[in-house]
Amino acid sequence: MSNPIRLQNGPGAAAILSAGIGAGALGVFALAADAFSVVRQALVIWPPSGPLSGVTTAAIVVWLVTWAGLSRLWATREVNLARVNLAAFALLILGLLLTFPPFMDLLQGK
Amino acid sequence: MEISFRDLITVLHGMGFGALFMLAFSGAIGVIYATAAAGADSPIARQSKTMFRFYLISMATLAWLAVLSGAYIIYPWYRAVVPSGVTDLSGYPRALLLSSPRTAGWHELGMEWKEHIAWFTPIAMTMVAYVFIKYGPQLALHRQMRNAVLGFTAVAFFATAVAGGFGAFLNKYAPVRGGHEIILFRQD
Numbered sequence: 001m002s003n004p005i006r007l008q009n010g011p012g013a014a015a016i017l018s019a020g021i022g023a024g025a026l027g028v029f030a031l032a033a034d035a036f037s038v039v040r041q042a043l044v045i046w047p048p049s050g051p052l053s054g055v056t057t058a059a060i061v062v063w064l065v066t067w068a069g070l071s072r073l074w075a076t077r078e079v080n081l082a083r084v085n086l087a088a089f090a091l092l093i094l095g096l097l098l099t100f101p102p103f104m105d106l107l108q109g110k
Numbered sequence: 111m112e113i114s115f116r117d118l119i120t121v122l123h124g125m126g127f128g129a130l131f132m133l134a135f136s137g138a139i140g141v142i143y144a145t146a147a148a149g150a151d152s153p154i155a156r157q158s159k160t161m162f163r164f165y166l167i168s169m170a171t172l173a174w175l176a177v178l179s180g181a182y183i184i185y186p187w188y189r190a191v192v193p194s195g196v197t198d199l200s201g202y203p204r205a206l207l208l209s210s211p212r213t214a215g216w217h218e219l220g221m222e223w224k225e226h227i228a229w230f231t232p233i234a235m236t237m238v239a240y241v242f243i244k245y246g247p248q249l250a251l252h253r254q255m256r257n258a259v260l261g262f263t264a265v266a267f268f269a270t271a272v273a274g275g276f277g278a279f280l281n282k283y284a285p286v287r288g289g290h291e292i293i294l295f296r297q298d
Contacts, residue, residue: 006248006251007244007245007248007252009252009255011244012241012244012245012252012255013255015237015240015241015244016237016241016255016258016259016262018237019233019234019236019237019262022233023230023233023234026226026229026230026233027226030226046182048182048185048186049181049182049185049186049189050189052181052185052225052226053181053182055226056177056181056226056229059229059233060233063233081252081254081255081258082254084258085254085257085258085261088258088262089258089261092230092262092265095230096227096230096265096269099223099226099227100223100227101218101219101222101223102219
C-alpha cells in the first residue's frame, strides 16, 4: 500500500490555537463583566439572558475570527505544534480559572 | 401524569443534549485514539471514517444545542425578575436561591460557574470534529495534534460534568417550572 501524502499541520494548529484563544477570551469577558458594571451593561446584547449573551457571543466572535485569520496564515505551513499546544492549553486553563467564581472573587479582592 | 412546558424543555436541555453528550464522550476518545492508532493507510480507518465523522459532528451539535437552549431558553426563566408584591418565589429560581444563605451558594458558585464553563464544550468539540475531519487517520502522523485533540476532549468532558452536575442540583433546590401543563398520561 502506498504511503499517503502527509498533510501540513498548519490548519490543525490554527484550529487548536484559536480554540484556546476562544476559551481564554471567554474567561476574560466573564471576569470583565463581573468586575466592571460598564462592561456588564455593554455585554447585555439580549436582555432576557443578561450579560451572559454578550460574554459568550464576544468569545465566539474572537474564536471564529482568530480561527479564520490563522487558517489563512497557516493554510500551507508547517508550524511548531509543541508551542501551539502549550499556548492553547495555557489559554484554556486561564479561561477555566477565570470562569471559576472563587478565583474571580480572589482577583477582585472580594 | 403531567409535566410543565418549562420542565420539559429543562429535561430536553439536561438529559436530551447534555447527558447524551456525556454518554458519547468515552466513544469519542475511542474513535480518535483508534483512528490514530490504526495508521494513515489502514483500510479499517478508511471504512470507519464516515461513521466516526458523523459521531464527532453529532457530539459538537449536541454541545451547541445544550448551551444555546440553556442560555437562551432556560436561563431567562431562571433569572426572571420578581415583580413587586410577589412573595411566592417558586416561579423565580434565582431569587429563591438567593433568598436564603443556605441556598445562595447554589447560585453564586453553581449557576455562575455553570453558565460560563459549559461554553468550553462546544468550542472544544467543534475544533475536535474539524481536526478529525481534516486529518482523520493522518492523526497517526501528527502525534502532538492527536494529543491536543484528546486533551481538549477531556476538558470538554470536565466542563460538561461541572455544568451538568450543578444543573441537576440547581433543579433540585430551585426547579425551573411553569408554562402550560402537558399531559403525558391520563389515568382512568
